[in-house]
Amino acid sequence: PCCFSCAPCARTAAAQVLFFLVGIGSFGFHATLRYDMQLLDELPMIYVNCAYCYILFSPMVQRRNVLLYGNIAYGVIITLVYIEWKNPIFHEVAYAAVIFAMIARSVAVLRQNPPRRAKILLATALSLYGFGFVLWNIDNHFCRSVEHFKLHAWWHIFAGYGTYLFSVFLELVVGRETHKTEMVRGLLHVPYVHFDV
Secondary structure (H helix, E strand, O other), X not given: OXXXXXXXXXXXXXXXXXXXXXXXXXXXXXXXXXXXXXXXXXXXXXXXXXXXXXXXXXXXXXXXXXXXXXXXXXHHHHHHHHHHHOOHHHHHHXXXXXXXXXXXXXXXXXXXXXXXOHHHHHHHHHHHHHHHHHHHHHHHHOHHHHHHXXXXXXXXXXXXXXXXXXXXXXXXHHXXXXXXXXXXXXXXXXXXEEEEO
C-alpha cells in the first residue's frame, strides 16, 4: 500500500474520492430522476476528470498552484453556466474538452518511458470509455428509438470500468515519481497497482 503523505499518492487518492462521488450522484439521480440529482450525477464527472488532468499535467509544470486553481476555476465556471443554462449539449462539450486534454496528456506520458503494461492498460481504458461515451451520446440523442437496448446502463458499465482502468494507469505512471510501482492482476484478473514503499 502507498503512503498518502507523498504527493502523487495523495493526488490519486483525492481523484478516487471524486470518482466515488460520481457513483453517489449517479445513484441519486437514477433513483429519483430529479434535476438537482442529475447535477450531482453529471457535474462530478467533470470534477474527477479535472483532478485527473491535474495529476497528469502537474509533473510538467513548475507552478502547480496555477494548474490547480485553473482546474478548480474550470469546474466552477462549468457548474455555474450549466446550472443557469441547463443545456445538456453544453455539459457534453465541456466534459469532452477535459477528456480530450486528459487523453492528449496520457499519450504524451506514454512517450516518456512508461511502465511495461501502461500502453495496453491505457488503450483498454480509453477503448472501453470511448465506446461507453458513444453509447451515452446515442442514448441522449435518440432515446425513444433505442431505449430497448438500455444503452444508458451500458454507458455506466463501460465508462465505469474504463475509468477504473484509467485510475490504475495513473497510479502506475504517476506513482513512479516516488515509489517503485508494479501492476498486479487481482481477483477475476482486475488490475491494481502495488507500491514498494
